[in-house]
Amino acid sequence: MTKKSGSFHHGNLSDALVKAATQLITARKAMTFSVREVAQSLGVSHAAAYRHFKSKSDLLAIIAQTGFIDLRDALEAAQIRTSNKIEVKETLRAMGNAYIEYAIHNAGAYRTLFHPNICDVALYPQLHEVSFASLRVLIDILEMGQAQGIVAKAPNAANLATIIWSALHGYASLFLDKQISETGEYFAPPSSREAFLDFIYGGLFAK
Amino acid sequence: MTKKSGSFHHGNLSDALVKAATQLITARKAMTFSVREVAQSLGVSHAAAYRHFKSKSDLLAIIAQTGFIDLRDALEAAQIRTSNKIEVKETLRAMGNAYIEYAIHNAGAYRTLFHPNICDVALYPQLHEVSFASLRVLIDILEMGQAQGIVAKAPNAANLATIIWSALHGYASLFLDKQISETGEYFAPPSSREAFLDFIYGGLFAK
DNA sequence: AACAATAAGTTACCACTGTCAACATTTTGG
DNA sequence: CCAAAATGTTGACAGTGGTAACTTATTGTT
Incomplete structure (x- = not known):
């Protein structure tokens, strides 16, 4: 679940964030996750998520x-x-x-x-x-x-x-x-x- | 909702915390509150709460x-x-x-x-x-x-x-x-x- | 009444969170 | 080819739950 190596841009970070977060809450059977851990799981900085979601x-x-x-x-x-x-x-x-x-x-x-x-x-x-x-x-x-x-x-x-x-x-x-x-x-x-x-x-x- | 002035001890902080927190969530119609704000509303430090509740x-x-x-x-x-x-x-x-x-x-x-x-x-x-x-x-x-x-x-x-x-x-x-x-x-x-x-x-x- | 034990406060710190600003790089359109 | 826009980066901020070390008040025993 890391980004295309060598490329600065992720490709489709927006969808990837949704998928990764969904995966997390599914695995945990709870709706607890942090934006930062989702970003990290995609090999991306924590603030990157805020280019795609206002909050x-x-x-x-x-x-x-x-x-x-x-x-x-x-x-x-x-x-x-x-x-x-x-x-x-x-x-x-x-x-x-x-x-x-x-x-x-x-x-x-x-x-x-x-x-x-x-x-x-x-x-x-x-x-x-x-x-x-x-x-x-x-x-x-x-x-x-x-x-x-x-x-x-x-x-x-x-x-x-x-x-x-x-x-x-x-x-x-x-x-x-x-x-x-x-x-x-x-x-x-x-x-x-x-x-x-x-x-x-x-x-x-x-x- | 402040402590008995002049006294170091609150008297019954445990109950007071429960009441203050309940008051907060009732007013907000939501279950969001922080331990710190509840403590502050009672004129007490945030760590005081942890003498009465493990978490x-x-x-x-x-x-x-x-x-x-x-x-x-x-x-x-x-x-x-x-x-x-x-x-x-x-x-x-x-x-x-x-x-x-x-x-x-x-x-x-x-x-x-x-x-x-x-x-x-x-x-x-x-x-x-x-x-x-x-x-x-x-x-x-x-x-x-x-x-x-x-x-x-x-x-x-x-x-x-x-x-x-x-x-x-x-x-x-x-x-x-x-x-x-x-x-x-x-x-x-x-x-x-x-x-x-x-x-x-x-x-x-x-x- | 003196005093040790304990209960109940305090401040200072830790790792973590959401969010934002300033900056850097890549992609794209004219 | 270059300006503009999109998309990334780091670094900060205030607020969170929680812990440790320390201080003060209360209490029970002799």
Whole structure:
């Protein structure tokens, strides 16, 4: 991960910084990294990063942006994987599982998605756009389900999507923060993911 | 917030530090503070704090601990407020609202509850104990509901409680992180809290 | 009451962080 | 070919968590 030797310029430092930082937080399963160590890992001075990002928060925002895109891709992949099904039920289930899987296997990235330094919509509008794009995948499926007469029509699909998102986010977050576990290894009792999904989607189709 | 003037010793610096730090994060609605500024606000040198806490994380853990206790108190207050009701339905609803209210009105404290530096159960067992004590309030109500034949018997009350906790935590977290709002002021569509609670508890009593 | 032990402050330092300014070099466009 | 712009460099700054060595106050024992 060093620069092209002999060359003064790196070539594509901007992307390299994002990749290296993402790699770090992925390996650490936490969103802690310093700009300086990322620069050093690329064989570049610490100030070089600031030619490409106005601040560390800007770098965080880019990482989060690609994170949301990856998440959306994971959800879409789950949708395609179940596209042979006629009804929407199993697609929703697969998407719920995909969401939680993404959070668990990309703990560092998942945490940056909601980093307090980048939650200001006015400062990072594109970030919130891609966040909404992820949600859009869920909304679309729900609308499809409503058209099929399988999913309850009230509240509307958008509202339903935010509810399901909340639940999935809460489960994933508590899991990453070691407040709940499937095995009950902490103080809280064992919490089955399947039971969780049953419960959430059970409400969806009730009535 | 200065020390008793003229006296070398502060009197009760330990408590004062916790209170001052809590005050800071409450005012900022974020979990950012430095040990040094807290010490300075008490008219004391920065190193004095380290006579009472081995590390900043230890201080965070104490803050989180009292936070969990406050949360449990808020849940119990909701329970008492609805104790004239025969059935458990409205108590659960009130507790759901109390949980979200606590998170919103104590944003800084709520965030420290799940701070990554203190999520290791082995390092801070008492913290996870009080966390579980909060959950216990919910479990008890659910068990009562099951005894009344109102709440579904499967999954068991403990599992149900973690599911509801997940949902509430997700809603509160996304709300604090400005991913969802009741007015739809961001990219995500408006998300009604009442609709959210309807959905969550709807699943509880279904069948 | 005298005095050692301990508790609880102090200053001075360390390595590290984000960020910026001043300077150097490379690439690029006219 | 050269000025302009892009992209790198070093060196500084204030602020951070944390530790060590030192000083002062409190406390318990004789």
